[in-house]
Amino acid sequence: MTRIAIDTRWDGIAGIQRYSREVLPRLRTPWVSLGFDGDHLAPLDTLRGVPDVDLVYSPGYNAFIRAKRQLLTLHDLIQLESAWPARAKFLAYYRFVVRPVVRRTGIVLTVSETSKRAVEEWLGDDSVRVVNAGIGCSEAFRADIAPAEAPDPYVIYVGNLRFHKNLVTVLDALARVPDARLRALLPGGEHDDARRLFAERGIAERVDLLPRLDDEALAREYRGAAATVMPSTLEGFGLPALESVMTGTPVLYWRGCAAVAETADGRGTALDDARDVEAWAAAIRSSLASPARVAPPTTGYDWDATARIIDATLAETAAAGGR
Structure with missing residues (x-):
């Protein structure tokens, strides 16, 4: 049986934290928590030793140099466009940590066609497969929900x-x-x-x-x-x-x-x-x-579908590492 450990420290209400909160409970692939605590974005976190498993998965971009194989989700490359001098540390991190981890694993996840193109261009390596797992939307966001009360338009x-x-x-x-x-x-x-x-x-x-x-x-x-x-x-x-x-x-x-x-x-x-x-x-x-209404998308944004793609990618990547 393949052994998969997931970094569960991405937890919150927005961005990658929200992505993690929606995806992890939906995964059908057997996995265990990586078991780490502390700041997953601390500079020295990338040097931590990891369990002896077939694959480590992170819902975000935090990579572990010592992991044999790690599947990352690169939601975007926005940090590489940040202002100086902050950009310098991100350029170094992505070049010397993230890129080698991704290339060693041979596959990386992302969330949109826009990001897929950006990641492919940044990697410059046709041997690495970039998988757009998409993203979902909670069923709470629907057109028939009652609007919030407000004394004035906003x-x-x-x-x-x-x-x-x-x-x-x-x-x-x-x-x-x-x-x-x-x-x-x-x-x-x-x-x-x-x-x-x-x-x-x-x-x-x-x-x-x-x-x-x-x-x-x-x-x-x-x-x-x-x-x-x-x-x-x-x-x-x-x-x-x-x-x-x-x-x-x-x-x-x-x-x-x-x-x-x-x-x-x-x-x-x-x-x-x-x-x-x-x-x-x-x-x-x-x-x-002149307030207007728009027709919501009817297909394409489903957390269950995203989880299924991640499940398939986890299984494929872990199996390849175990051979």
Whole structure:
């Protein structure tokens, strides 16, 4: 019997953490927890010894140099586009840790066709197979859910304050639309910085920071919004865009962000310039003045289907390592 150990430390409400939370319980392949604690992104974590198993799987990009074979999920390569000097450490990590691990294993997972192309180009190695396992969407995100109660129309943002998320452009735009309100779901640790950004633009009274929400509550927030703003300049997938359109709420996004454009697929307004504040202000103003609904995708986003692809890849990769 093949032996598979999974790093279960990716656990939370957003991004890779959410992916892990949805996928791991659905896997049918027998596996055990890697059994590690501590910060899975700590610099020395990659040097830890791992159990003597046929395969280690991580739902994210944290790699172990000493693992015989490790299957990673590279959701995107956004860190390689981060600003200096932070980019230097990521360039080193991906070159000297992630790439050798992926090449040694011969296969790597990702979540979209956009990311698949990016990973293939970055690897530059035709012997490595990049598998797009896709991504799912909770059944809570549906068009018939009751909208959240709100005294005034609003747009919603779900994400964080990282540079590539480009939230400051929307905040600058909001300052030019005096009657616009924003509801924002951000990590709790970023709330103080967010409040400072709001205050600097004189919009603090028109922005509501949402608490941590379960899927049902978040779906109601999307459903009640005139639009979801997603001004990202780079994404591996863009889960908020999918969740939004699944509730019938259009997305305002930059057409140059391929992953979000792939997910939104025209369900909303594609802006030509990611940082054109006037254009974002006009889009927000139009969404609030004339709220519209969009038809949700009917196929293609199923956590069970994603888990099945990962199951098959785990079995194939573990068996190859055991021969």
